Amino acid sequence: MSHATVIGAGVIGAGWVARLLAQGHDVIAWDPGADAERKLRESVDTAWPSLEKIGLVEGASKERLRFAGSLAEACESAYFIQENAPEREAMKVDLLAEISRTAPQDALIGSSTSGFKPSVLQQNMTAPERFVVSHPFNPVYLLPLVEVVGGERTSPETVERAMAFFKDIGMHPLHVRNEIDGHLSDRLLEAVWREILHLVNDGVATTGELDQAITHGPGLRWAFMGTNLTYHLAGGETGMRHMLEQFGPALKLPWTKLEAPELNDQLIDRMVEGTQEQAGDSSIRELETLRDNCLVRIMEALSEFETGAGQVLAAHRKKHGIPSDA
Numbered sequence: 001m002s003h004a005t006v007i008g009a010g011v012i013g014a015g016w017v018a019r020l021l022a023q024g025h026d027v028i029a030w031d032p033g034a035d036a037e038r039k040l041r042e043s044v045d046t047a048w049p050s051l052e053k054i055g056l057v058e059g060a061s062k063e064r065l066r067f068a069g070s071l072a073e074a075c076e077s078a079y080f081i082q083e084n085a086p087e088r089e090a091m092k093v094d095l096l097a098e099i100s101r102t103a104p105q106d107a108l109i110g111s112s113t114s115g116f117k118p119s120v121l122q123q124n125m126t127a128p129e130r131f132v133v134s135h136p137f138n139p140v141y142l143l144p145l146v147e148v149v150g151g152e153r154t155s156p157e158t159v160e161r162a163m164a165f166f167k168d169i170g171m172h173p174l175h176v177r178n179e180i181d182g183h184l185s186d187r188l189l190e191a192v193w194r195e196i197l198h199l200v201n202d203g204v205a206t207t208g209e210l211d212q213a214i215t216h217g218p219g220l221r222w223a224f225m226g227t228n229l230t231y232h233l234a235g236g237e238t239g240m241r242h243m244l245e246q247f248g249p250a251l252k253l254p255w256t257k258l259e260a261p262e263l264n265d266q267l268i269d270r271m272v273e274g275t276q277e278q279a280g281d282s283s284i285r286e287l288e289t290l291r292d293n294c295l296v297r298i299m300e301a302l303s304e305f306e307t308g309a310g311q312v313l314a315a316h317r318k319k320h321g322i323p324s325d326a
């Protein structure tokens with residue numbers, strides 16, 4: 001029997017498993033890590049209540065997950081395989097080559113890599129034309145965005161097939177038309193992250209203060225309007241033109257630093273202690289549940305206005321006949 005396959009079942013692999021199960025697929029997972037099956041099943045349990053609120057597709061069940069004894073067993077009769085091993089280039093190149101040797105010739109093969117280019121990852125694969133980078137966002141079972149990037153040896157049909165497949169599992173596939181390190185979204189996220197590290201390193205602000213600087217302001221806007229349209233409004237009646245006239249010169253100062261700071265022990269301690277203080281007594285699982293509850297409510301609010309991720313949720317519920325108060 002054919003199924004979807006998830007290779008590497010850490011944070012992101014488990015997220016793919018939960019999404020695929022909720023969308024009514026049979027899923028086989030494989031991960032060489034100690035205790036990997038228990039951790040995976042616990043992650044799926046944590047995700048499931050939010051997926052029930054979003055609306056499970058008919059036939060969706062956690063029982064449709066099987067943990068394979070080997071990579072070959074997991075891949076041999078799959079129609080879709082998603083690789084989620086640690087972000088190490090040589091490891092991914094070897095792993096994808098091995099996956100490609102055992103996968104059916106017509107299987108779609110994706111990698112969750114946050115930053116590597118598909119042409120590099122597919123270099124040792126057999127039938128590399130069926131490979132794309134399919135970069136998701138955490139938590140994969142709720143956030144719809146997946147960046148789809150084809151490499152030099154990826155066929156145009158595979159890109160089209162991947163776009164259709166991800167749409168079918170309730171995602172918003174964004175075709176990244178040019179291969180660059182970090183794709184699109186992580187280029188933006190890394191710029192913010194780098195500045196956070198500088199501000200903590202320089203003792204300017206704590207991790208908690210910098211998170212407030214996002215959550216109570218720009219973070220609220222980003223759920224439905226990206227930076228460009230937001231700044232168009234910041235220019236008043238003449239929009240972006242006035243915005244650039246007024247704030248363009250400040251870009252020359254510049255406020256931000258291009259190079260990341262050295263991750264020395266002091267900076268690592270400040271980041272770890274700062275986020276531990278923010279988390280207080282809450283465990284990672286409790287924070288995941290809080291995050292998921294907030295995301296579901298935000299997406300529901302956005303679906304009322306048919307904008308941002310709310311459009312994807314509205315389309316999912318319409319397609320599967322799921323009422324909006326599911």
Ligand SMILES: NC(=O)C1=CN([C@@H]2O[C@H](COP(=O)(O)OP(=O)(O)OC[C@H]3O[C@@H](n4cnc5c(N)ncnc54)[C@H](O)[C@@H]3O)[C@@H](O)[C@H]2O)C=CC1
Binds near residue numbers: 034084085095137
């Ligand atoms: N954590 C995040 O926020 C995001 C991560 N990604 C990408 O997803 C991929 C996985 O990242 P995470 O899930 O965060 O890492 P993780 O460390 O949570 O999980 C990695 C898993 O891979 C397993 N593994 C180790 N060697 C393996 C091998 N040879 N074959 C198969 N599995 C193996 C480990 O046992 C572990 O369970 C990376 O490429 C990362 O860049 C993409 C989007 C977001």
Ligand SMILES: C[N+](C)(C)CC(=O)CC(=O)[O-]
Binds near residue numbers: 114136137138
């Ligand atoms: C930190 N990260 C580079 C692994 C983040 C991502 O790739 C996407 C995300 O979920 O933010």
